[in-house]
Structure formats: structure tokens, C-alpha cells
Amino acid sequence: MTEKHEHVSDADAGFVLSTLEPDQLAEAKRIGVPRRRLRGGELALLWALRIYVVFMLAIVLWQAWIATR
Amino acid sequence: MSIGTHSRVPEGDVVVTHEDIDRARDRAKVRAARMTRGLRGRAWLLWLLIGPGILVMLGENDGPSMLSYAGTGAQYGLGFFLPFVVLTFVMALIVQEMTVRLGAATHRGHAELIFERFGPFWGWFSMIDLGIGNFLTLITEFIAVRAGAGFFGIPPWAAILIALAILYSALLSHRYWTWERVTLLAAAFNLIFIPVALLTHPHWSAISHAFTDWKPLPPLDKTTVLFILSNIGATVTPWMLFFQQSATVDKGLTTRDIRFGRLDTFFGAALAAAAAIGVIIATAPLAHHISTANFEAAQFAQALEPSIGHIGAALFALGMIEAGIVASITISTSSAYAFGEVARKPHSLNLPVGEGKSFYAVLCLCAAAAAGIVLIPGLPLVFVVLVVNVIAVLAMPPALVFLYLLVNDKEIMGGVKSPHWANLLAGLVVLLLTAAGILYGISAVAPNALAWLGAH
Numbered sequence: 001m002t003e004k005h006e007h008v009s010d011a012d013a014g015f016v017l018s019t020l021e022p023d024q025l026a027e028a029k030r031i032g033v034p035r036r037r038l039r040g041g042e043l044a045l046l047w048a049l050r051i052y053v054v055f056m057l058a059i060v061l062w063q064a065w066i067a068t069r
Numbered sequence: 070m071s072i073g074t075h076s077r078v079p080e081g082d083v084v085v086t087h088e089d090i091d092r093a094r095d096r097a098k099v100r101a102a103r104m105t106r107g108l109r110g111r112a113w114l115l116w117l118l119i120g121p122g123i124l125v126m127l128g129e130n131d132g133p134s135m136l137s138y139a140g141t142g143a144q145y146g147l148g149f150f151l152p153f154v155v156l157t158f159v160m161a162l163i164v165q166e167m168t169v170r171l172g173a174a175t176h177r178g179h180a181e182l183i184f185e186r187f188g189p190f191w192g193w194f195s196m197i198d199l200g201i202g203n204f205l206t207l208i209t210e211f212i213a214v215r216a217g218a219g220f221f222g223i224p225p226w227a228a229i230l231i232a233l234a235i236l237y238s239a240l241l242s243h244r245y246w247t248w249e250r251v252t253l254l255a256a257a258f259n260l261i262f263i264p265v266a267l268l269t270h271p272h273w274s275a276i277s278h279a280f281t282d283w284k285p286l287p288p289l290d291k292t293t294v295l296f297i298l299s300n301i302g303a304t305v306t307p308w309m310l311f312f313q314q315s316a317t318v319d320k321g322l323t324t325r326d327i328r329f330g331r332l333d334t335f336f337g338a339a340l341a342a343a344a345a346i347g348v349i350i351a352t353a354p355l356a357h358h359i360s361t362a363n364f365e366a367a368q369f370a371q372a373l374e375p376s377i378g379h380i381g382a383a384l385f386a387l388g389m390i391e392a393g394i395v396a397s398i399t400i401s402t403s404s405a406y407a408f409g410e411v412a413r414k415p416h417s418l419n420l421p422v423g424e425g426k427s428f429y430a431v432l433c434l435c436a437a438a439a440a441g442i443v444l445i446p447g448l449p450l451v452f453v454v455l456v457v458n459v460i461a462v463l464a465m466p467p468a469l470v471f472l473y474l475l476v477n478d479k480e481i482m483g484g485v486k487s488p489h490w491a492n493l494l495a496g497l498v499v500l501l502l503t504a505a506g507i508l509y510g511i512s513a514v515a516p517n518a519l520a521w522l523g524a525h
Contacts, residue, residue, distance in 0.1 A: 019093040
């Protein structure tokens with residue numbers, strides 16, 4: 001593995017590579033985490049909670065509108 | 070991170086940035102502290118590793134939260150809500166501990182993980198929840214600053230400009246460490262509410278009675294349900310998940326630091342709970358004497374003046390200003406982190422402005438836009454204050470399910486995957502939050518049903 005740095009000295013680069021875990025480098029974060037498929041039960045729970053949020057939000061807005069009138 | 074710790078780093082060139090150098094300097098200090106034996110070494114290590122937990126908890130003791138606690142004290146006095154607030158901080162502790170583990174194990178922010186692990190469809194849902202919640206909350210922070218400054222006769226435009234100047238100056242160092250310490254120093258002023266509470270010469274027997282048997286109980290009616298939701302929303306909110314995980318990553322914590330991350334979160338919860346209880350005790354003398362509907366910070370301070378004097382009232386108003394300023398710093402930072410993670414732009418407080426243009430632009434623009442809205446005459450700002458904590462409670466269960474799925478994901482968590490007891494507690498928190506939301510829905514749609522529930 002070769003090292004390339006932007007306006008960074010070799011000493012600094014060596015210090016960084018010996019101090020940080022490989023995944024802590026800013027460059028490493030440009031590579032995505034593999035996708036995970038959600039299972040049926042998980043999807044059902046997420047959809048149920050999404051509907052709950054939308055429904056409850058409508059109630060909150062209605063109540064707040066009444067309160068401010 | 071467990072997934073491809075070695076494989077995901079490119080086999081070719083490794084690019085080292087200034088952000089990495091700054092983070093490595095902080096980590097080198099941690100390494101040196103670990104090698105120092107004895108109590109001094111432990112204390113030094115703790116000092117180096119604390120930050121995100123205390124900041125997130127004291128940051129959440131923000132303008133609307135303090136107004137909620139003040140309203141609670143003024144409405145119900147000393148009773149059920151004192152231990153209830155402690156319970157809400159226990160819930161916050163359970164939830165935030167998971168973000169410490171997630172950040173330390175994956176070195177990724179919360180928004181980034183949801184997008185990449187579950188795809189953009191669910192990622193955007195989370196981001197919309199976060200974006201709306203953060204922006205509305207930011208507005209209320211500046212409302213608190215404006216209201217608190219009003220006690221001292223400072224005009225709104227000047228109060229808002231001062232708050233923005235403090236927020237922007239915390240960023241000037243372009244170093245996470247300096248930003249964290251400056252914000253921690255500002256957050257320490259949250260504890261100002263404790264001496265204010267002591268100035269009221271509180272009824273210690275009533276306080277101990279409240280903590281031992283949760284009494285007197287409030288009536289189960291619409292107002293009480295609203296206060297229950299406001300107090301939960303004052304402690305457990307989605308931005309806290311995003312902020313603490315991103316700050317943990319930016320600080321550079323690793324799995325070896327999780328124990329200290331937990332301590333940091335515990336200290337934060339304890340300090341924030343003490344300040345919140347301080348506000349309830351401070352405003353308890355107002356119970357049954359005033360109507361708290363649409364009450365603002367300056368009015369609370371003025372109403373308290375006969376019982377705690379001008380200095381006490383001034384401290385209360387100062388506390389409100391501090392709560393607004395610190396939360397505006399942490400919440401706008403949380404928005405900027407999330408934007409950078411999703412847009413795949415550099416996102417760190419260690420970035421020089423040139424390398425982090427989009428990060429700093431989002432942070433500064435969010436704050437400026439929220440501050441500007443507060444200055445527009447005639448806008449129904451009370452409406453925002455009323456709904457912001459309730460919206461936070463409603464948005465929490467879906468956010469917690471994502472958090473639950475992520476901390477139980479062995480592929481990314483490896484050996485620090487959630488144990489069964491943590492899952493059980495997290496499940497209880499989701500159930501409690503959902504039940505509180507449903508109770509609010511019942512109180513709004515069918516108040517008679519709530520009365521029936523109360524009677525039985």
C-alpha cells in the first residue's frame with residue numbers, strides 16, 4: 001500500500017497511519033457500507049411506524065392550529 | 070468496523086488529509102494517557118474522552134425543553150413530574166449509549182449508516198424527519214434566546230446577532246477538540262438553574278415525597294398528556310442520535326473507548342437531569358398562581374422575581390439564553406454532519422474551511438435561516454414552540470427502530486453488538502414512546518375516552 005498525501009509531510013502521514021484505525025481515515029469513509037436487505041417483519045414494523053408518524057403529525061398540527069387561533 | 074476493516078481501505082494509494090492529522094493528534098494524546106498508570110492517568114483519559122455525551126444531554130436541555138420544565142413546575146408544582154423527568158433521562162441514557170457503540174465500532178455517522186445499510190428510500194424518510202425536527206427546534210432555540218434577552222431589555226435583533234456570533238466563533242478554530250471544549254464550557258452554564266432553584270427555598274420534604282412515591286399525581290387529562298409528551302420530547306429526540314454518533318466518530322473514539330463514552334453519557338444525563346429538576350423546583354412556587362399557556366422565558370423570569378429576587382430572575386433568564394445558544398450550536402452541527410454524510414461531502418469540525426465548504430455552509434445557513442425567521446414580525450412562533458417537543462416524541466420510535474437494527478447488526482458491530490438486556494431496555498423505550506404518542510392522539514381525538522381512562 002503506497003501513501004499519497006495532499007500538502008501533508010511524509011512524517012505526518014506516517015504518524016496518522018500508525019495512530020488511526022484504517023476505517024478512521026477520511027478517505028476510507030468514501031467507500032460505502034454494504035447494503036442489508038430488510039426482512040418482512042422489519043419492513044412491516046417500519047411501515048407501521050411511518051403511518052403512525054404521519055397520522056399523529058396530522059393530529060399535532062390540527063391541535064396546534066386550534067391552540068393558536 | 071467489522072465489515073472489511075482491511076478490504077474496504079483501497080489497496081492502492083492512501084490519502085491522508087488535514088482532518089486525519091488533527092484526529093490522529095487527539096488520538097495520540099489518548100494513547101499517551103492510556104500508558105500513564107494510576108488515578109492521574111485514568112482522570113486524564115476521562116478528561117480526553119468526555120464530550121459528546123455531556124454535550125448531547127446538556128444540548129437537549131434547550132430552549133423549548135427548559136420552557137417545558139418551567140411550565141411543568143408552574144402547572145403542577147413538586148410531585149409526579151420530578152421522578153418522571155429522571156425516568157426520561159434514563160430513557161435518553163439507554164438510547165444514547167447505543168449511538169456511542171455504533172459510532173465507535175463503525176466510525177460512521179448515523180445518517181450515513183441508515184442510507185448505506187437500508188438504502189436511500191428509508192434513508193430519506195429519516196433525513197426528512199431529522200431535517201424538519203432540527204429546523205423547527207433551531208427556530209425555538211432562537212425564540213428562547215430572544216425571550217431570555219428580553220428580560221435584560223436587549224432588542225431581539227441584537228440578541229439573535231450575539232447568539233449567531235457565539236455560534237460562528239465556536240467554529241473558528243477548525244478543530245473538533247477546541248469546538249467541543251468551548252461548547253462544553255458554554256453548556257456548563259446550564260447548571261445555573263440549580264442555584265436558581267435553591268433561591269426559592271424549596272420544600273425538601275415535598276421533593277423527597279415526590280421521589281419516593283411519585284405523588285401528588287396530576288389528573289389524567291389533555292393538559293397532563295401534553296406535559297408528559299413535552300417532558301419526554303425535552304429529553305429524547307432524533308437529533309441527539311445523529312449528533313452523538315457523528316461527534317463520537319469526529320472525536321475518533323474506538324471500541325476501546327466505549328466504557329468512557331458510556332461514562333460521558335451518564336455524566337451528561339446526570340447533569341442535565343439536575344438542571345431540569347432545578348427548573349421545575351424553581352418554578353414550583355408559581356403553581357396554581359399563574360396560567361402557563363403561551364408563557365415565554367422572560368415572563369417566567371419576571372413572574373419568579375418576587376420569590377427569588379432580581380438576581381435569581383436574571384440568572385433564570387441567562388440560563389434560557391445559554392440553553393438556546395448551546396442547543397443552536399449542537400443542533401446546527403447535527404444537521405451539517407447528516408448532510409455531509411448523505412451527500413458524501415467532507416464532514417468534520419477538523420476540516421479547514423476550504424476543504425469543508427459544504428459542511429460549514431450548511432451549519433451556518435441553517436442557523437442563520439432559523440435566526441432570521443424569529444425576527445420576522447407577526448409569525449406564530451408560539452405554534453412552533455407548542456409542537457416541537459411533541460413532534461420529537463412522535464418521530465422517535467422509527468428512529469429507534471433503525472438504531473436497534475444497526476446496533477444488532479453483527480456485520481458492522483462485530484463484538485460490540487447489543488446484548489439482550491440492552492435490546493430489552495431499548496424495546497421498552499420504543500413501547501413507552503409509542504404509548505405516549507397514542508395517549509396524546511386519544512386526548513386530542515377523544516378527550517372523553519381519556520377521562521374514562523383516568524377514572525378507571
